[in-house]
Amino acid sequence: GAVVSQHPSWVICKSGTSVKIECRSLDFQATTMFWYRQFPKQSLMLMATSNEGSKATYEQGVEKDKFLINHASLTLSTLTVTSAHPEDSSFYICSASEGWIIQYFGAGTRLSVL
């Protein structure tokens, strides 16, 4: 299947700093990518839909100024957690569709905010 790569896989940062997470589709172009967040022992929660060349669409309750999404090319979307706080510590996962039929997921990024 298609490959979606996330970087970094693990990041630790101090409270108040910003963290950028990259999501790349390695062998296909993705006009749309998706960002999820997962807390321990919970299911994945969709945060936003990232559209190439336009603004992201955020799910209800997700702060767009807190979680900045940029989809500058057909193979790269970035999620920036601004002014991170301990409550932002979570597992962040991206996905992308190849041909709209199947969504493939990245391996995830574990964020720990001290």
Add this chain to the structure above:
Amino acid sequence: DAKTTQPPSMDCAEGRAANLPCNHSTISGNEYVYWYRQIHSQGPQYIIHGLQNNETNEMASLIITEDRKSSTLILPHATLRDTAVYYCIVRVARDDKIIFGKGTRLHILP
């Protein structure tokens, strides 16, 4: 998207077939059934999908009832590496979202 109902957990002996059920009684005619699994601390992995016919690939088989109101994912020879949370998802193929439910936590017993 239609809602799905899955048992919260299941056990299966190693080497036996694991049969994971899913109810989706409100599924629409243009909605597909997808199965993903998530092994601990990893991103979800696509397993299989289908519309109304049974499907089989190298990982699993998908059996969809004739009325499409339920389905079963079959892992033919379960191994310890199949221990994961399995998600049954119903969506229109061109829909731009996957909404995850709570899934079924499958334990493979040695």
